[in-house]
Amino acid sequence: MPRVTAEHRAARREQILVAAMDCVAREGFHKTTMAHVVSASGLSAGAVYGYFRSKEELISAIADRAVGMVGGVFARAAGQEAVPSPAEVVERVAASIEAQAADHGVDITRVAVAAWAEAVRDEQVHTVVAAKVGQLRERCLEIIRLQQRAGLVDPGGDPHQMAQAMLALFPGFILQRLILGDVTSASLGAGVAGLTYGPAATPAADHTGGSS
Template structure:
C-alpha cells in the first residue's frame, strides 16, 4: 500500500477545518452536528475522525490556529525597533488574518467574522474553550503590552498611561471591528486604519491651552 504523504495529510486536515468553520459560522456550534460537517467536506466519518474526535476538538483547533496567527503577527512586531505605529500594526495583522481566510464564505459573505462571534458566545458555556481563549488572548495582550512599552521608550507615546490599559484598548478595537463585520457585512481593514489614525491625531486641548498660557 502506498504511503500517504504529509502534504496530503495536511491538505485533508485543512479541508476538514475549513468545512467545519463554514458550518459553525452558518448555523452555530449547537445547531451543527458532526454529520453536517461530514456532508460539508464530503468525507466519510472514518476520514474525519482520524483527525478530530468531535466538535469540541474541531472548535479548539480552529480557535487555536487563529489565535496563534494573531499572536505571531504581534510577537513579530514586538521585536521591531522602533515598533510600527498602532494604526498600521493592528490593521496589518488583522488584514493578514482576514486575507488568509478570504476563501471561507457562507452565502457569499466572509465566514470568519461570524465564526469569531460564535466562538465568543460559546465560551459562556464551554469552560475548556474559555480557558483556551483566555490563554490565547493573554499571549496577545502580553505582546501588545511590550509593544506599548517600546512606544513609550521611543518617546512615541505618553508614558503616564499603563501599557496594559493601552494593550487592552487596541485589542478591543480589533475585536470590535470583527464584530462589526459579522453584524453589518465586510469592510476593508483600511477603515480601521483610518479611524485609528484619526483618533491618534486628536490633541489634548487642555494641555495645548496650558502651554499657550505659559508662553504668554
C-alpha cells in the same frame, strides 16, 4: 500498515478541520451538524471520528485554529523595525484581518466570533481561547513598550492598561465589519488617529508616511 503514518494522517485531519471551519463560518458551532462536516469533508462519519474523538474536540480544535490565525496576523503586522504609532499598528493589524477574511475560502472572522461565544460557555474552549488571547495581548504589550520609549504614547502610563485598550479595538472592528459592513482597516486607522490627536503622534506619522 496501509498508507503513510504521519503525513497523510495530518493531511486528512487538516482536510476535516478546513471543511468543518467552512461549515462553522456559515452556520456557527451548534447548527453545524457532524453530518454537514462529513459531507463537506468528502469522508464518512466513521472516518471523521477516527480523527476527532467527539464534536467537542473538533470544536476546540477549530476555536484554537481560528483565534490563532488572528493572532498570527497580529505578530506579522507588528513585527517591524521602525516603531509605528498606535493608529498605524491598528490599521496594519486590521488590514491583515481583512486579508485573512478574504484570502481563504472561509471567512475566519466569522469562526472567531463563534469561538468567543463558545469560550464564554464551555470550559475547554475557554482555556484554549484564553491562552491565545493572552499571547495576543503580550504582543500588544511589547509594541506599547516600544512606543513608550519612542514617546508615541504616554511614557508614564501603565503599558498593561494600554495593551488592554489596543487589543480591545479588534473584536469591535470584526463585529462592526460583519454586522454593519461599513468599516475598513483604513477607516478604523483614521478613526484611531483622530482620537489620538496630538503632537506626540505626529513626528512618527511623518516618517512612515501613511497614505490616504
